[in-house]
Every structure is written in structure tokens, then in C-alpha cells.
Amino acid sequence: MNKISLVAKREFLTRVQKKTFLLTTIGVPVLIFAFYAAIIFFTVKSSDNFKIAVSDNANVFNGEIDSKKGSDVIFEFVKDDTTVLKTKLEQKEYDAYLYVPAGYSITSKTIDSLHFRSAKTVGIMTREKIENRISKTLEEKRLMAMNISKTQLDSIQNQKESIIFSSSSGKTENQTKVGLSYGVGFVSGFMIYIILFIYGTMVMRGVVEEKVSRIAEVIISSVKPFQLMMGKIIGIGAVGLLQFIIWGVLIFAIQLLIPVLFPQLFEQMQTQPVQPGMMAAAETAKQSGALSGIMAGLNEINFPLIIGCFIFYFLGGYFMYASLFAAVGSAANEDMQDAQSLLLPIMMPIIFAIVIMMQAVNNPNGSLAVFGSLFPLTSPIVMMARVAHGIPDGVTVFQLILSMVFLILGFFGTTWLAAKIYRTGILMYGKKVTWKELWKWAVKKN
């Protein structure tokens, strides 16, 4: 045990002390941030001076639509009919037009929709702004039509409400929450998929390096091969964990910075800060119409459960696959090329898992999702998709525990198998190894 920790310490320190570690650990979140910042920037920017022609034939707006100062959406009242508006739209005189038919009444119960037509697809931010302002104006008009004075209205609007969301087990199906669960499940499943690859190949490269530099036998003469393998896996796992913690902290910090850096965005979102990971959820939320509903949805998602499961499946999946990657590394010769061809059988279940996961986020209780979340080779990725939907909506406690037990058993299984391959492979030089041979090494006695 002491030797495992010695090996792990070395593996950890040599990696953490490298300049590349600092570069990737700090660089990746900055890059991700820059990526999302660019997306957000262009989303915000694209709505630059969005000119809308309003043909108000029913005179509902009375020549004014709640105009915020400095807003980039401009409403211009015209007296044209739809055909003229269409041609003007084609001539790019306006970015869009809003046509209010003559019979439109704000107080009537008959649903008469307003026609909004734009030259291009309207971005989510712009759409929200337009929607907000039109409906706000209409709301005001309706209220005033019911003899509520402007001052009364203002005083109502200025009252800030504080709502405490509490959730008991009986939950209401909230569209936004489902969309968010989808996003959270997808992102966390995908992250585990990436983790398995990044740190798995890191273990493999470490083993190949030991073989190529011919130090393997020197070490094996003081440490059992299993200790060397486990030490390496634990050390690299610790690097991964540290890296994720740093990333988490950085992303959190950057997220706090966003309102400062993008005040225009802040105007839109007011209460909810943008989480890069939530963009997928925002995409879905868009369909349900209310970006501002995200916050309520976020509160309904059981984050402690998800984070706890994420760490468990991250470590469990990593430990299970890392030993397999180590076994492949031990069978490789001088170059990584050999390893690549041996990698395929290991990559297959990971890729399968991601396919099942995409199904599971939509249908967490489908039979494929249930199977995938119990089978240890796929469960780290698939289960995250189900857990995101919460207990018991996405997964039952029994299934979750069963899946965890299977994963732990799977870890013992692969490690036991891989250790035997590793022991033989690490001392084997100059021979191209096939999977058939690896299997022989694994099943032979002692």
C-alpha cells in the first residue's frame, strides 16, 4: 500500500509540476469561456439595431411600444399593407415587420394573432426582447382598458416579489425543468465520456513511456506490477480530479464575471447568470418560450445528487477503464501506433454508451437506458443522463444503488483482468501483440 502511494505521488507530482498542466488547466476554461463569450457576444451583437416596421391597422399600440432607452430594437410605425411590407422587407429597409390586422382588439377573447415576419431567423435574445416589449405594452393597454391608472400600474410593477420554491416529492412537471434535466444530463454524460478518453489515454501513454524508456523492469524489481499499475492509475486520477476542481472553480468565477463583462446581456437576463453548460438547456427552454423560467427549473434540479453521482461515476468509470487502458499500453511497443489498433475494443463500449446516453436523456426509463445505466461498461455515461431527471422521475434508488454496485464489481473485474495482461506485457519487447494473445495472458494462471 505504501508503495502504491509512492508511485501515485510521483505520477501526480510529475504531471502537476509540468508547464502543460498549468496551461491546459487554466487554458481550457478560458478557451471554453472565450467560446461561449463569442457565441453570446454575437447573439447580442446580431440584434444590433433591429428595425421593425409596425403596421398598426387596429391602432392598438397607439403609436408607441414601450421603448427602452438605448435599446437596439427599434419600432417604426408605418401605414403600409402586407404586400408593401414584404417588398420593403426584401429590400432590407426593415429587418422585420409586425402587422396588426384591422379587426384586432386587445380586449376581445377571440384569439387574433399578430403577424410578425422577419427577413432572417431572429436570435433568441432579440426574439425575447421583441416578445417582452410587445406583450408588456399590450398588457399595459389591457390593464388601462380595465380602468387601472398608469400610476397604479407602475406601483404594481415596482413591487418585487420573493418566492420561495420548495419541492416535496410530488413534483409538477415543469417544461423548463425537463429541458434543463436534458441539458444537465447530456453535458455531464458527455463530460464523463471525455474524461474516460483524456485520462484513460494519459494512463496508456504513461505505461508506454515506461516501456519505451525501459524503466519498467527496474521498477518492477522493487514494486509489484499491480502496485505500479494502481499507483499510476490513482496518481493520474488525482490529477484529473484536481483539474476538474480547478475548472469548476474557474467556471464559477468566470460566470460571476459575465454580467460585468456583458452588461447588455445582463439587461436581458437580469436574475440568472449564464452558465456555459446551460446553453443546451437554454436551447430547449427557448421552445417553451421562457428563458426567464430557467431559474425556477434550476431550483427544481437536485444538484447535490447530480454532483455526487458525477463524482462517483467519474471516479468509478475512470478506475474501471484506466486499468484497461494500462493493459493496452503494456502491450504496445515503441510507438503508439500499435496501441491504437488495440484500443478499438475498449473504445467501442464508450462510444456505445454515448449513443445510449443520447436516448436516455430523452427517455430515462426506456429499457435501453435502464440496461445501459446498469451495465458497468456503459453506466458511468448513461446513468448521468438518468440521474439528471432526478429520483424517482429518472431513476429509482434501487436501480441507482444496483448500478453503483455493478460498477464497483466491474472495476474489480477489469482491474483483475488488466493486471494480468499488464504483468506480462510490461516486460515484453519487440513483439506485435494481438488481442488473442492479450486474452491468453489474461486467462493464464499465475
Add this chain to the structure above:
Amino acid sequence: MNMSKILELQALRKYYATQKAVDDISFSIEKGSIFGLLGPNGAGKTTLLRMITGIFYPDMGEIMLDGKKFDPINDIQLIGYMPEERGLYKKMKIGEQALYLAQLKGLSKTEAMEKIRFWFKKLEMETWWNKKVEDLSKGMSQKLQFVTTVLHEPKLIILDEPFSGLDPLNANLIKDEIFGLAKRGSTIIFSTHRMEQVEEICDHIILMNLGKKVLDGSVSGIKQSFKENKFSIKIQGENINVGSQAFSILEDKGNGYVLKINEGFKSNDILMHFLQQGVTVEAFNEILPSLNEIFIRLVEGSNARTRSFQQVD
């Protein structure tokens, strides 16, 4: 149990799927001796050494280390092994590397540091501490490798081709250290196929071929047992009669001969023959076969070179 033996192997056997790598080998090694393990490529030396160091488990047979049954987990500290396929972590600093390897052998940090300082000073490596292995020449890293092998003062030091890649100067340096270690009580197993080094260094050797022990004995004893009663004589004189019952001429060198004593005669009979003729004898000595010759004689003819695969039942 014989307590003067550091290592005893009894009927050791290790079969691979296609090869009897080590096939029924027994021998023992005296404490404090320098022991040569010889054999052609593929004779099974490395497999044998890996069993002695606990890397492989023998299929059959027993290993006794220092009078007790060898325990691969705890006895590792008693052994220092420098394998033929050796190397170091290229990106690691030399001092840290030595410390790491010493700690893996079970030394505490302070103990290890003390020993490292001692050896680095002795071999003039003190300035290397913060260098990386990739900055070292091959000879330098070999020196470092040697230091890391003997650092924990093992009772049994196993060196597989320790001089490969070393220039004569560094080879001598390491050789002196090997003698020094033996004098201080360590036992050294020295595996090589460089015979001149074996003759110079080893007290006792065994020769392996095709997984079996072919030869076992002291260097001088083996040479004696393989002698062919050949002598070389250097003389001055003219019209020498070389016809004698005592010997036959193998080679005429102009100012001397290489001859072989016939059965029943002694070396003095040769000298007598020449002295009686009034010839001046300048030099006279017995020609003992070199280990190299013995090696070649024993190994040649076996299918050592073509040994690749055979059926193992």
C-alpha cells in the same frame, strides 16, 4: 541449511508456451563472492534472474535467499537488480529519481538522502542533482543506474551486462565499485556474454545453454578441467631436433613452438628434451583455454543459435 550461501536454487523450472526457458537448474552462491552467469543469447539467463528477483514465479523448484525461503514481496529490499533492459524516467530530475527509486526499495526519505549523498560524492555526481536524465550521456546515466541499484546496500546485487555502453574509464570505475561492494560483504551476480570481463572479475561461474546448466565451477578450476595440455616454448638455437616421444609439434613459430604433451609425460619432459640439446629456453608456459574458447566449444554445435520454438508438453 548452509549459512555460508546467500542464494540456493533447487531444480528451478520455468516453461513458456513455446519454450523451456529455464529447465531444472540448481546451483548455489557463496556469500561475498562474485558470481558469473554466462550463456548465449536466449539461454534463459534473464528468465532465471527474473525469478531470483521475484518478477517471475518459478513453475517448479525452490529459491532460498540467505537461508530462508525467498519471499518476493519482503525480500525485494535485499536485492539490487540492474536488468539488461534498463532505463530511467527521462524527464525526471536525477536527484529526485534516485530518491524515488530508493524509497521504492523501502528506505525512508532521510536514509535515502544520506545514501544518495554518499554515492553521488563518491562517483563525483554531486553537480547532477537538478539535471534531467535526458541531459546525461549514456555513460553518465549508466553510472546513475548503477548507483540506484546498489544504493540500499542489498545483500545480493544482480547486474545484467553492467558494462554495456561504458567507456574503459567508466567501466573500470564501476568494476572497482563492484570489487568494493563484494569486499564489504555483498554478493554479486554478474550476467554477461563478455568472457574477458568474467575472467577478470568472477570467482565462480555457471554456463547456461538452452535453459540448462552446462558448466559450474571456479574460473581457474574450469580452465584447468578444459586444458588440452598445450604448451608454448620460445627458444634460441640451431638445428634443433624436435622429434620426441614426449610431445608433438602443433605449430612452428620460427623462434618457438606450440606443442602438445603426449599422454604419460610431464611438462618437465619437454624442457628436458630441449635443454639436453643445449638450446636456450627463453620462455615456457602452459596454454590454458580462455573462457571464450570454452564457451564457444560448449555452445557451438548445440542448436543455440537456431533455438526459437519447441514444443513443451
